[in-house]
Amino acid sequence: MAGHVTIEEKYSNPSLNLAIDTIRIRKQALVFANTKMSAERTAEDIAQKTGINSAELNELADKVLKVLSKPTRQCERLARCIRKGTAFHHAGLTQKQKELVEDSFRAGKIRIIACTPSLAMGVDLPAFRSIIRDLRRYTRHGLRYIPVLEYLQMAGRAGRPSFDSFGEAIIIAASEADKEKLYRNYVLGEPEEIYSKLAVEPVLRTYLLSLIATGFVRSKKQILDFFSQTFWAHQRASMDELEIIIDKMLGLLEEFEFIKSSMDEFTSADKLDDLSYRATTLGRRVAELYLDPLTAHNFLVSIRRATKIHILPVSFLHMVSYTPELRPLLRVKMKEYDHIQEELAKYGEHLVVNEPSAFEPEYDEFLNSVKTALFFSDWIDEKDEEQMLEKFSIRPGEIRAKIEIADWLLYSAAELARLQHFRKIVSEIAKLRLRLRYGVREELLPLLKLRSIGRVRARALYRNGIKDIGDVKKAPVATIAALIKSRKIAQDIKEQLGQKVEKTSRRKRKGQKGLV
DNA sequence: GGACGGTGAAACTTCAGGTTGCCTC
DNA sequence: GAAGTTTCACCGTCC
Numbered sequence: 001m002a003g004h005v006t007i008e009e010k011y012s013n014p015s016l017n018l019a020i021d022t023i024r025i026r027k028q029a030l031v032f033a034n035t036k037m038s039a040e041r042t043a044e045d046i047a048q049k050t051g052i053n054s055a056e057l058n059e060l061a062d063k064v065l066k067v068l069s070k071p072t073r074q075c076e077r078l079a080r081c082i083r084k085g086t087a088f089h090h091a092g093l094t095q096k097q098k099e100l101v102e103d104s105f106r107a108g109k110i111r112i113i114a115c116t117p118s119l120a121m122g123v124d125l126p127a128f129r130s131i132i133r134d135l136r137r138y139t140r141h142g143l144r145y146i147p148v149l150e151y152l153q154m155a156g157r158a159g160r161p162s163f164d165s166f167g168e169a170i171i172i173a174a175s176e177a178d179k180e181k182l183y184r185n186y187v188l189g190e191p192e193e194i195y196s197k198l199a200v201e202p203v204l205r206t207y208l209l210s211l212i213a214t215g216f217v218r219s220k221k222q223i224l225d226f227f228s229q230t231f232w233a234h235q236r237a238s239m240d241e242l243e244i245i246i247d248k249m250l251g252l253l254e255e256f257e258f259i260k261s262s263m264d265e266f267t268s269a270d271k272l273d274d275l276s277y278r279a280t281t282l283g284r285r286v287a288e289l290y291l292d293p294l295t296a297h298n299f300l301v302s303i304r305r306a307t308k309i310h311i312l313p314v315s316f317l318h319m320v321s322y323t324p325e326l327r328p329l330l331r332v333k334m335k336e337y338d339h340i341q342e343e344l345a346k347y348g349e350h351l352v353v354n355e356p357s358a359f360e361p362e363y364d365e366f367l368n369s370v371k372t373a374l375f376f377s378d379w380i381d382e383k384d385e386e387q388m389l390e391k392f393s394i395r396p397g398e399i400r401a402k403i404e405i406a407d408w409l410l411y412s413a414a415e416l417a418r419l420q421h422f423r424k425i426v427s428e429i430a431k432l433r434l435r436l437r438y439g440v441r442e443e444l445l446p447l448l449k450l451r452s453i454g455r456v457r458a459r460a461l462y463r464n465g466i467k468d469i470g471d472v473k474k475a476p477v478a479t480i481a482a483l484i485k486s487r488k489i490a491q492d493i494k495e496q497l498g499q500k501v502e503k504t505s506r507r508k509r510k511g512q513k514g515l516v
Numbered sequence: 517g518g519a520c521g522g523t524g525a526a527a528c529t530t531c532a533g534g535t536t537g538c539c540t541c
Numbered sequence: 542g543a544a545g546t547t548t549c550a551c552c553g554t555c556c
Contacts, residue, residue: 035531038544091533116532136542138531143542146532206537290537325537334529335547393530401534411538430541437541449541 005168011049014172018131019046019112023085027128027164028105031114032154034134036090036395040077042114042133047084050111057083060104067096069456072386074395082110089115092395098123120153130158130169135182148189196232202292202324205249212259213279213287220250221274250277256297258283282419289412295323299413302352306425312350313380313432318373320409322353322366326402329368330375330392337367344370376406380435382455407433443467450493457484473497 007021015031022029031046033039061079065071071079074092078101081087087101087110102125104110119125132154136143151171159167171186173179197203211217217226223246227233233242253259261275279287286296302319309315320326332340344367348355353369356362375392385396394402414429431445438448440455446468447458460483461467466475472493481490494500 034543037531041544118533121533134542138542143531288538328533331530405537408537415538434541 013045015042015131015133016045016049018129018170019086020049022129023050023052023111028108028110029112029129029131030119030125030127030154030157031112031131032120032133033114033116034137036088036092036116038133039088039090039114039116040074043081043086043088043112044077046112046114047081047086050084050086052085052111053083054085054109056109057085060100060109064097064100067094067100068385068396070384070386072389072396074389085110086112086114089113090118090397091116091401092397094396094400098397117150117154120150120157126157126160126167128158128160128164128167130155130167132169132171135171135186145185148186148191151186151189152191196230196235198230198232199245201245201249202294204245205252205293206287206290208246208249209253209258209279209283209293210287210290212253212277213284215278218278219274219276220246223250223277253283253293256283256293258286258293258296282416285415285419289415291412292324295325295409296412296416298323298353299416300420303413303417303420303422303425305352307422309352310350311352311425311428312347313435314347314373314377315350315352316410316413316429316432317376317380317406317436318347318369319352319413320406321372321376322369323409325409326369326372326405329365329372330394332364332367332371333393336371340367340371340374343374372402375402376436379403379439380432380441382439382441382459403436403439407437410436447472450496452489452492453484457489460484469497473499 007017009017010020011017019029019031031039031042033042061082064079064082065075068075075097078087078093078097082101082104087105089098089101093101101110101113102123105113105125105127113119113125113127132151135146135151137146138144155169157167158169171182173182198207208223211223211226217223224239224243227242227246228239233239250259250261254261257280259277259279261277263275282300283293286293289296291299299319306315321329344355347370356366371392375388375394378388378391379399383391385399388394388399389396410429410433414426414433417425417429431442434445434448435442438444438455438458440448440458444455444458444462447453447461447466449469450472453461461472461480464479464483466472466480466483472480477487477490477494480493481487484490
């Protein structure tokens with residue numbers, strides 16, 4: 001590090017001073033914030049003081065606004081920052097917006113990015129300065145100091161190998177006493193030991209089933225041999241503990257009928273408890289789907305129940321919402337508590353998951369899953385991103401992330417239903433997946449079969465009486481072109497339906513699926 | 517006297533992220 | 542713990 005550096009203290013906010021100074025010396029900085037909201041706020045505060053203006057940035061801001069069919073408040077806020085040469089970056093941005101921000105930072109157009117740890121984790125985006133505003137983060141147990149490893153992740157972004165001979169990682173301390181402590185614990189601190197994640201039961205049972213399903217292990221002896229060589233076992237003192245856990249898992253998998261045990265040629269005669277294991281058809285599929293066996297089992301129970309009651313789309317949306325895979329769920333805010341409970345009362349008879357009693361600890365998480373299901377439900381009712389932000393406090397990027405996981409879970413559930421020969425459920429879920437991915441009501445499904453037609457264009461056609469493929473065939477190209485605001489795509493659609501159209505296009509234009 | 521509107525302080529809430537899974541309907 | 546949001550007491554104004 002380059003010894004003592006003095007920064008002009010123009011404002012009372014240290015990270016603001018540092019950011020402005022970074023721009024002054026014509027460098028770039030990442031400012032790491034604690035929460036999405038504070039990342040946005042930080043970017044906004046800096047934006048007010050940069051004094052930067054450029055056509056290039058305005059153009060970029062316009063692009064950021066056009067990412068969704070209708071910009072959300074978040075999009076507008078980001079665009080305002082970008083016009084001034086700053087940006088915020090967190091999981092709430094759409095993929096496209098993240099790319100735009102990252103690329104223009106690399107190109108030097110955006111000077112400062114205020115971000116959550118999202119940027120420290122995956123993206124390779126070095127800057128001259130890494131400004132770390134707070135080394136504490138809110139957890140379930142209150143405000144806690146983050147691990148040294150995470151600090152290193154953030155600090156490691158400082159210095160661009162091909163541009164700077166060094167970089168500056170700066171922690172902002174609240175007081176002199178704090179400064180000492182932070183320096184000792186973080187700058188001089190030793191990174192924590194890495195612990196094997198295998199020991200977590202969901203991971204272990206998934207892995208175990210997969211090993212058996214692929215035939216990689218057959219007997220309990222082989223299973224123990226295998227796990228004894230893992231990092232997990234390496235960190236454990238006793239194999240006894242390991243064996244107890246594995247026995248428990250094997251029992252569970254057998255109870256779920258994902259595996260069967262038997263005595264065969266692999267069973268050594270002297271050890272009667274050294275049984276041979278193989279996966280059932282169902283178990284093999286669960287392993288292929290990479291599903292947590294417990295989730296798979298819960299799905300199967302729910303699917304059986306679904307054959308007996310009147311199901312709605314929300315039934316399956318809720319089923320996938322109540323899984324560990326979809327966590328963290330949308331949280332029920334205090335003010336929403338009553339409302340969510342009312343909704344639960346309304347839909348309760350259509351749910352395929354057992355409702356815990358209000359006194360059980362998992363009840364809150366259950367209500368969260370109901371809220372999450374309601375969010376999906378609104379999405380397939382064509383509510384737009386701004387409405388989702390308003391009603392559920394969920395940002396565009398988070399919507400996409402949740403939908404992707406839900407889609408995979410629904411696919412998996414449909415596969416399990418198929419193996420159980422519940423054909424009606426398979427087709428119900430297939431329809432639901434399509435609706436979820438496009439965010440549309442059922443009536444638009446026929447139109448979505450066409451390439452380049454997503455929620456927005458399909459709705460535009462439908463609103464004007466073009467409701468299915470037959471209507472599309474009958475309608476003149478010009479009508480379609482006017483409705484979807486693209487001549488090129490209108491022609492392409494006609495061609496998809498085998499109808500000849502004379503080419504009138506002079507310019508090339510890229511068609512896009514109307515999703516985020 | 518009462519309804520209304522504006523203001524500011526106090527009380528109350530909320531708070532990061534992401535890996536692969538599957539198949540292309 | 543800090544920042545954003547809501548609530549509420551208080552005050553002045555108007556009818």
